[in-house]
Structures are given as C-alpha cells and as structure tokens.
Amino acid sequence: MSDLTAAPARPVTIADAAPHPERVTALSQLTEGERTLGSFASILTDPALLTGPERASILQLLGGGWIEDAEGWDAAIAAHREATRTTLAAVSIAPSSNINLAGTVANLGFGVRNDLPWPVDLTLITRPDDLRLEVQNTTSVVAHASSTTRVTVPVRAKIGNGEVTLDLQLYSPTGVSIGSSQSVTVNVHADWEAIGLTALGIAIGGFLVLGLIRTVIARRRRAAPEAAAENTSDDKHTHDDREAT
Known part of the structure; x- marks a missing residue:
C-alpha cells in the first residue's frame, strides 16, 4: 500500500x-x-x-x-x-383455538413465538368485531428468546351472548407490523354467570329453609315426651287428691 x-x-x-x-x-x-x-x-x-x-x-x-x-x-x-x-418469520402469534367465555370478566391467554436468540419488545393489538365484548386493545409484550411467551388480555363481556371475533396483530415499538395477523373466535355466554349466581342463591336459600324445618321438627319431637310426662304427672296428682277426699 x-x-x-x-x-x-x-x-x-x-x-x-x-x-x-x-x-x-x-x-x-x-x-x-x-x-x-x-x-x-x-x-x-x-x-x-x-x-x-x-x-x-x-x-x-x-x-x-x-x-x-x-x-x-x-x-x-x-x-x-x-x-x-x-x-x-421468526416472531409471530402462535395459533389459538376458539375460546368459550362463560362469565363477565376474564383474562384471555395467547402465545407469542420468538425463534430469535434474543428477547424482543412487542405490542399486541387486540380488536373485537362486536361491542358485546370489551377488550384491552394494547398489551405490552417482552417475548423471551427461543421460546413461546404467554400473554394475557383482560376482557369484559357486556349484555348479550354470541360469537365475537378478535383480530390480533403484533407491532414493534416503532409501529412496524410483525408477523401475520391472527383471528380468534370467542363464544360469549355472559348470562351464564347471572344464571349460575341465581341458581346458587336459590339452592342456598332452599338449604336454609330445609335446615330450619328440620330444626323445628326435631324440637317438637323432643318436646312431645316432656309434655306427655307432665300430663301423666298432673293426672296422678289429681287421682291422689280424689282418694284423699
């Protein structure tokens, strides 16, 4: 050179x-x-x-x-x-099956796959196609290296039952879409919780009434011999008084 x-x-x-x-x-x-x-x-x-x-x-x-x-x-x-x-393609949303939601409030779990040898920072955007399900739209995710990380998304069911489709998409901190979007169907049965609570209340009330009835019957059974003994004693005293007269 x-x-x-x-x-x-x-x-x-x-x-x-x-x-x-x-x-x-x-x-x-x-x-x-x-x-x-x-x-x-x-x-x-x-x-x-x-x-x-x-x-x-x-x-x-x-x-x-x-x-x-x-x-x-x-x-x-x-x-x-x-x-x-x-x-x-190393980072994506893991496939998920349909979800049955039999309550008002729940945490839905999804998997984020990361095949890279380093942890990654992501944002999971969740959008429902129906207003009967209220969803946390933005969830921060730190996906661990060479593993599948579980992410929970809080949801709240409103009045009414039916199917709601959730569209899931990952984004980078700078707003770049990562991987392909996924769709998950949620079968909402929000009324089941109210029905279950009503049935439970009725059952508890029935048990209380049944217990009260059994208690009254038991007390009456215990009181019957005592009353009979008192009547026998009174009859004996009356007979003795007559003989003395």
Missing part, C-alpha cells in the same frame, strides 16, 4: 459497460430486503444484531469474486433470500 501511495498518479479512463440485468435485479431485491429487515430489527434493544450481519452479507454478495462463478452466486443469493424470510 505504501508503494501504491508513493507512485505517481496516472490518468484512468472508465469504459462504458452495460449492467448485467440479473445483478441489477438481485441488487434491488437485496436492498429492499435490507430495508425490511431494518424495520423488523426495531423489536430488538440493539437492532445492529440483525442489521450488521445483513449489511456484511450483502457486501460479500456484491463482491467481484462472484463474476466468474455465476452458478455459485445464484445459489448464494437464493440462500440469502431464504435466510431473510426465515428471520422475518
């Missing part, structure tokens, strides 16, 4: 050359993937954990060493695209 810097400058002419269409297309796709991955990386405390390796990989793919190995370069580009898709 010192010899090159010490050598005298020489004029250089750059010849015109037509760009290779495949390389131009690949470059456009690489830069678009880098922008998408950069937005996705906002879920990390340090986005450079993803953006740094991505930029290094792109620079390596754009190196002139691939010019003589077109087949190898195509394979490397394909592998890079697949790796990017895998990274973007």
Whole structure:
C-alpha cells in the first residue's frame, strides 16, 4: 500500500459497460430486503444484531469474486433470500383455538413465538368485531428468546351472548407490523354467570329453609315426651287428691 501511495498518479479512463440485468435485479431485491429487515430489527434493544450481519452479507454478495462463478452466486443469493424470510418469520402469534367465555370478566391467554436468540419488545393489538365484548386493545409484550411467551388480555363481556371475533396483530415499538395477523373466535355466554349466581342463591336459600324445618321438627319431637310426662304427672296428682277426699 505504501508503494501504491508513493507512485505517481496516472490518468484512468472508465469504459462504458452495460449492467448485467440479473445483478441489477438481485441488487434491488437485496436492498429492499435490507430495508425490511431494518424495520423488523426495531423489536430488538440493539437492532445492529440483525442489521450488521445483513449489511456484511450483502457486501460479500456484491463482491467481484462472484463474476466468474455465476452458478455459485445464484445459489448464494437464493440462500440469502431464504435466510431473510426465515428471520422475518421468526416472531409471530402462535395459533389459538376458539375460546368459550362463560362469565363477565376474564383474562384471555395467547402465545407469542420468538425463534430469535434474543428477547424482543412487542405490542399486541387486540380488536373485537362486536361491542358485546370489551377488550384491552394494547398489551405490552417482552417475548423471551427461543421460546413461546404467554400473554394475557383482560376482557369484559357486556349484555348479550354470541360469537365475537378478535383480530390480533403484533407491532414493534416503532409501529412496524410483525408477523401475520391472527383471528380468534370467542363464544360469549355472559348470562351464564347471572344464571349460575341465581341458581346458587336459590339452592342456598332452599338449604336454609330445609335446615330450619328440620330444626323445628326435631324440637317438637323432643318436646312431645316432656309434655306427655307432665300430663301423666298432673293426672296422678289429681287421682291422689280424689282418694284423699
């Protein structure tokens, strides 16, 4: 390098050359993937954990060493695209089955899958399609690394029963949508709680009345022999008085 810097400058002419269409297309796709991955990386405390390796990989793919190995370069580009898709799909809402809500207030549980080796910060947005179910719309989530984290969303059922669909979507702290949205059907049976409380109240009242009746009967049974004994004693005293007379 010192010899090159010490050598005298020489004029250089750059010849015109037509760009290779495949390389131009690949470059456009690489830069678009880098922008998408950069937005996705906002879920990390340090986005450079993803953006740094991505930029290094792109620079390596754009190196002139691939010019003589077109087949190898195509394979490397394909592998890079697949790796990017895998990274973007690493965080999502786990599939959930339909939920039966047989009460007025409950906490619904959902899973957030994180296949990245780092924890991520997310916001879960929950939107119901019917006003009969009141839902906490925004829930903060810290999804642990390489695991599925359970998230609870408080809900309150209003008057009326029926099916309510909840639309779930994850967002990064900067408002970037993460993963695909999920829909969950909630079967609301809010009246069951009132019916259950009424039935329980009736049952308790019935038990109290039954206990009172049994107590009265038992006292009457205990009082009957005593009354009979008193009557017998009174009859005996009356008979003795007559004989004495």
